[in-house]
Amino acid sequence: EAGVTQSPTHLIKTRGQQVTLRCSPISGHTSVYWYQQALGLGLQFLLWYDEGEERNRGNFPPRFSGRQFPNYSSELNVNALELEDSALYLCASNNPRGTVRDIQYFGAGTRLSVL
Amino acid sequence: KNQVEQSPQSLIILEGKNCTLQCNYTVSPFSNLRWYKQDTGRGPVSLTIMTFSENTKSNGRYTATLDADTKQSSLHITASQLSDSASYICVVASGGGADGLTFGKGTHLIIQP
Numbered sequence: 001e002a003g004v005t006q007s008p009t010h011l012i013k014t015r016g017q018q019v020t021l022r023c024s025p026i027s028g029h030t031s032v033y034w035y036q037q038a039l040g041l042g043l044q045f046l047l048w049y050d051e052g053e054e055r056n057r058g059n060f061p062p063r064f065s066g067r068q069f070p071n072y073s074s075e076l077n078v079n080a081l082e083l084e085d086s087a088l089y090l091c092a093s094n095n096p097r098g099t100v101r102d103i104q105y106f107g108a109g110t111r112l113s114v115l
Numbered sequence: 116k117n118q119v120e121q122s123p124q125s126l127i128i129l130e131g132k133n134c135t136l137q138c139n140y141t142v143s144p145f146s147n148l149r150w151y152k153q154d155t156g157r158g159p160v161s162l163t164i165m166t167f168s169e170n171t172k173s174n175g176r177y178t179a180t181l182d183a184d185t186k187q188s189s190l191h192i193t194a195s196q197l198s199d200s201a202s203y204i205c206v207v208a209s210g211g212g213a214d215g216l217t218f219g220k221g222t223h224l225i226i227q228p
Contacts, residue, residue, distance in 0.1 A: 004158070035218075040220070041220060042119070042204070042218035042219055042220040042221065043159075043204070043218040044218075045216065090158050090159075091158075092158070102146075102147060102149075102164060102208065103161050103164065104161070105161075106158025106159050106160070107158050108156065108157050108158050109156075109157075109158055
C-alpha cells in the first residue's frame with residue numbers, strides 16, 4: 001500500500017514568488033493535514049481538509065491557502081513568499097471516521113527554501 | 116497556551132545503551148499523547164499513543180510512560196541501535212480532532228557505534 005506522497009521533494013524560490021505543494025493521501029483516507037516545520041521549531045498546524053472542505057486552519061496569514069480535490073489529494077499554496085517561509089512542509093492523512101482515526105500518517109515532506 | 120516541552124534537546128549515546136527522553140506538557144483538555152520518530156529527511160512515524168487511563172505502552176524496544184497527574188511522559192529506548200538515530204517528537208492531542216495537536220520541538224538522538 002502506498003503511503004502519503006508529496007511533491008516536489010525540494011524547492012527553491014525567491015521572495016515574493018508563489019509556490020504550490022502537492023500531497024496524495026493514503027488510499028481510503030479522506031482527511032489531509034498540512035504542517036510547517038521550521039528549523040528548530042516544532043510542527044505548526046497549517047490546514048485541515050476533509051471531504052473536500054477546509055475544516056480548520058492554524059495561526060497563519062491568508063497567503064497560506066489550499067484545497068482538496070474530489071480524489072482527496074490536496075494542494076498547499078503560498079503567495080508572496082517571505083524568507084521565514086523556508087521550512088519543511090509536511091502533509092499527513094488519516095481516516096477520521098476509521099477505527100484508528102487518531103493516527104496520522106505523514107509524507108516525507110517538501111523542503112522549501114526562500115532566498 | 117498549550118505547550119509541550121521536551122528534554123534533552125539532543126542526546127548522544129553509544130550503541131547498545133539505554134536512554135530516556137522526557138516530555139512535559141500543559142495541554143487542556145487532554146485527549147491523548149503520542150510519540151513520533153522522525154528520521155532525517157522523512158516524515159514522522161507514530162511509535163505509541165496513550166490515553167488518560169494508560170500509564171505505559173510498549174512498541175518493541177520503545178516503552179512510553181504517562182503520568183497524567185504530573186503531566187509528564189517519557190520514552191525509554193532499550194538496547195539502542197544505529198537505526199534509532201532520529202528526532203523523537205512528543206505530541207499531545209486536545210479534543211478529538213487531529214487539528215488539535217500540540218507538538219514538542221523534539222529530542223535529536225544520535226547513536227554512535
